[in-house]
Amino acid sequence: MKFLMVSSYLPSVLNFRGKLLEAIHQQGYEIHIIAPDLSSFSDEYQKLRSLGYQVYSVPMQRTGTNPVTDLSTVFALYKLIHKIKPDCVLCYTIKPVIYGTLAAWLAKVPKRFALITGLGYAFQNVDQDSTRSIFQKLVHGLYRQALSHCSKTFFQNPDDLALFRALKLLQSNIPAVVVNGSGVNVSDFDVMPLPLNSQNQVAISFLLIARLLGDKGVREYAEAAAIIKKNHPDIQFNLVGWIDDNPTAITQLELDAWVNAGTLKYWGKLSDVRPAIAASSVYVLPSYREGTPRTVLEAMAMGRAVITTDAPGCRETVVDGDNGFLVEVKSIADLVEAMQKFIEQPELAIQMGKRSREIALNKYDVHQVNKHMMTEMGLL
Incomplete structure (x- = not known):
């Protein structure tokens, strides 16, 4: 069994999804990761490889909406996903969610999941009744297309889910689940004493x-x-x-x-x-x-x-x-x-x-x- 994660930023795979991948790996899944700019993050790449994960590079700009560049990203993702043949894919952050999900659908991946970790610039000052810019309408349309091909979409707070439903970016037939963020590994973040002043009192x-x-x-x-x-x-x-x-x-x-x-x-x-x-x-x-x-x-x-x-x-x-x-x-x-x-x-x-x-x-x-x-x- 193969599990694929698509990310736009390799360090976040370790920092924010490392424990999730570890838990999935322990269930017997091969772990595959797609992200851009691997050469810029050699330490993270080597760490992921040392864990037994397969890591692949794909051209993807974190910002910008050049249609030619983005189309090449979709094609590159499709080729990789078709080659990997995962049983399950999880995409997070805007471009992986949109282009990764569409590519996974085209490659006929059985289970396709999206994780909405935050809304960012494309949703600034946006609510159900507000006027949206051309850029926002474009991004929202792409979200609507991609999420229509998801098996399930995860949100990190109920407000984001409600907004996606209100804007009709997430169809009513697509299941959605709210999770408590990315979580925190409490064993790595021990309670530390508060700093004190010269009178041995809490220094604010x-x-x-x-x-x-x-x-x-x-x-x-x-x-x-x-x-x-x-x-x-x-x-x-x-x-x-x-x-x-x-x-x-x-x-x-x-x-x-x-x-x-x-x-x-x-x-x-x-x-x-x-x-x-x-x-x-x-x-x-x-x-x-x-x-x-x-x-x-x-x-x-x-x-x-x-x-x-x-x-x-x-x-x-x-x-x-x-x-x-x-x-x-x-x-x-x-x-x-x-x-x-x-x-x-x-x-x-x-x-x-x-x-x-x-x-x-x-x-x-x-x-x-x-x-x-x-x-x-x-x-x-």
């Missing part, structure tokens, strides 16, 4: 880990930090991430200005985010929309309180007033108010951090999430 500091995009709320985080620092100059605001090739990306000039002004401490892009989480007492993600944010789950597993938005994907991770606070999307005032609560009552970071760990264990453990997915795919 904040952290955001994200691709440096506008719709991750990076600008709101920086503006809130600047406001807080006027009255509390010693409070540290940490930022981990990188500038991405995306229409909403933060510019290098903006980042440099925040760092040079002392507003943010920039850690760069980290392959291991645990040191940054350990150095911070409260995790902040002011994102406009997510699938289920993995960084929040990792911070929760390490016993950190969370401030995030009352937005799809984000709101599922926080019970307001229990393991953190929910704030309105794009509201700098709300963000400042929530941060101020931790500064005035540092003990909240301890209490809410404990609850975050409990929620991570009970709801987001990666083994539970993977078991749910595998059951729904008929692999158990």
Whole structure:
């Protein structure tokens, strides 16, 4: 039996789907992986190969909608999938979901699954009644075609599923399942003590880990930090991430200005985010929309309180007033108010951090999430 995964970014196969592939492999399946740019990720490629997985390269641009290039991607995917002859395929992120699913259908793969991990730029400011751009209509039409050939579609929050149904991107006859994100391997993210000040009390500091995009709320985080620092100059605001090739990306000039002004401490892009989480007492993600944010789950597993938005994907991770606070999307005032609560009552970071760990264990453990997915795919 052969299981195929199609991805647009090889490192995410290990980081986000590694435990799922391991569990499927243990069920006796050969594991096959298709992704672009293998030469750029030799360490990940070698790691996957060392696990006994077959890894194939395919031309695929993560961004852009050049029809000639995308058509060549579909053809290359079809040729590879026809050669591999998998019993089951799982595609995730936009281009693999669209082109991988269509190619798998053309290659007559018996079981075809899509995982919607987040909606991204093609769904920005989109709801059932809103006007959509030509680009958005194109992408949504492609989604509709691809998902019509799925055996089942997985979503990481109920809001995304509801939107796909409302926009008629997912036909009523296609089964859909909501899973608790990608899960987190809680054994890899141990609870770490909160940082202390010179009086041996909890030192409140904040952290955001994200691709440096506008719709991750990076600008709101920086503006809130600047406001807080006027009255509390010693409070540290940490930022981990990188500038991405995306229409909403933060510019290098903006980042440099925040760092040079002392507003943010920039850690760069980290392959291991645990040191940054350990150095911070409260995790902040002011994102406009997510699938289920993995960084929040990792911070929760390490016993950190969370401030995030009352937005799809984000709101599922926080019970307001229990393991953190929910704030309105794009509201700098709300963000400042929530941060101020931790500064005035540092003990909240301890209490809410404990609850975050409990929620991570009970709801987001990666083994539970993977078991749910595998059951729904008929692999158990």
